Amino acid sequence: MSASIIAEDLVKTYGAHHEVRALDGLSLTVNEGTVLSLLGPNGSGKTTTVRILATLLRPDSGRAQVAGIDVVKNPQKVREIIGLSGQYAAVDETLTGWDNLIMFGRLYHLSGRGAKVRAAELLEKFSLTDAAKRPIKTYSGGMRRRLDLAASLIVKPKVLFLDEPTTGLDPRGRQEMWEVINELVKGGVTLLLTTQYLEEADQLADEIVVIDHGHVIAQGTADSLKREVGGERLELSVNSENLDKAKGIVERLTNSVATEDSQMHKISVAAPEGTRTLIETLRQLDTAGIQPLDIALKRPSLDDVFLALTGHVAEEQIEEVVGAKSKRGKR
């Protein structure tokens, strides 16, 4: 597997005195045919990264390549092989969906006929055929997003950038978008996608890069990130009279201290051995004649990961921020 997107030490500042440090030494690699999700809170530098990789913005320093082509030295070549769907749907609202796709097709240098064929294909694929002859103004948020994505797929890009593709969509719209994206990925495109939704990164990405304040604070698969923050925990609830007994059993088994929520009759303990601990616990509870009301292995959610990671970073940077007079400005 070869790297399709490489960013090395990207730095980008905004403002007359470079007072906003949007990217602060960001590096990442996306392998060909895989999906990388760039996960970060508002203002962490997601859009800036995408804009640099899509040749819209020059980094102050650092290097970036897409499919082996340098984005700063050879932007026009890069533009031929990428598709970009920005954070806000960027289509001509007064024109119809059809007009828009024809226009973009012509700008990608398809013939008049070729543009029509492709427009029809894409409208079909994104369930927009019925709305094709309506101005975009009349589209719902989800339809707009889909049309925007369609416009970035006109020439079947090798590398696709999607900046927060589901922000502002309702659950159904999001689900539809995920399906579309999954299908694209099956087709072999290399995808870099930004999101603020942990669930989305979990659903779509092979690899997740968590950024904050313009640099990477963690990366890995959803699983490895969760493990990094802490292993699995066993949680069980029992009748109140059995609470102490059950607690004794799990503590002996895992050889560690369990926490107890006596109001909810709930016990929680670190379970480094995962399912083995679960089975063994059940067996011993059964032997002791205790029937748990509920028992489950809980893995930390990506939300936990995110909070743990960014919370940590925020603390670390308090001094810096005070010292350097707020590194991140607001737009």
Next chain:
Amino acid sequence: MNAMRDALVITKRQLLQLLRVPEVLIFSTIQPVMFVLLFRYVFGGAINTPGVDYVQLLMPGIFVQTVAFTVASTALGLAEDMQKGLIDRFRSLPISRSAVVVGRTLGDATLNVVVLIVMAFTGLLVGWRPSSSLFEVFAGFLFLLIFGYAMSWMGVLVGLSVRDSRVANSAVFLFVFPMTFLSNAFAPTTGMPRPLQYVAEWNPVSTMVAGVRDLFGLEPIFGVTANSFPSQNPLIMSLIYIGLLMAIFIPLSVRKYKNVTPK
């Protein structure tokens, strides 16, 4: 060649917009037509132009004012495209760096053709009769279109520089309105205080108006300085202005487009 083809796709998009929302075209023609009627029938009676019918002087003035305002429509159009993220998207496409702005200026020039035709017919209805040859009249309109095109490039730079499309419009109006009134377009400059007469004399709008009046067969009307270069050679002076506008604003605009970031 490809660059021109790309630009024409953008122009075509702009014309399609006009088909989809015809109100835009209607209102951009109603305004100058209203000006013709207002000046012809309301203010015209109060403006003294011995020896020549006011409407003959007025029409070239309004033509020039109208095309001068192309700077506003270009600025507004580009600022809106930028705000909607379309410029970003265009910049991510493998098209020539000048295609989008060239396309936009050509689109606005096309719109000017339509507006000028409607205005010319309105003029004819209210008594405007150019006395020169058909060829000269045609040259006069060509001249107007080229001036409008040059102003359009100034609009590109403004449109790509402002934070908000509403700012584009009002900033341009603040500048172009005085420019068109501080000229010989609607009244002879001889009524102005002396220092202003000099300003009006050199104002590109004045030289354009004088040049077009010349091409439409009118005798020149001189201000304070009949011997000054712009008074004597309004057509040449206008061409110099047009050349300057393009030489300054085309490279600046294209450069701006290459590096533009939405605010």
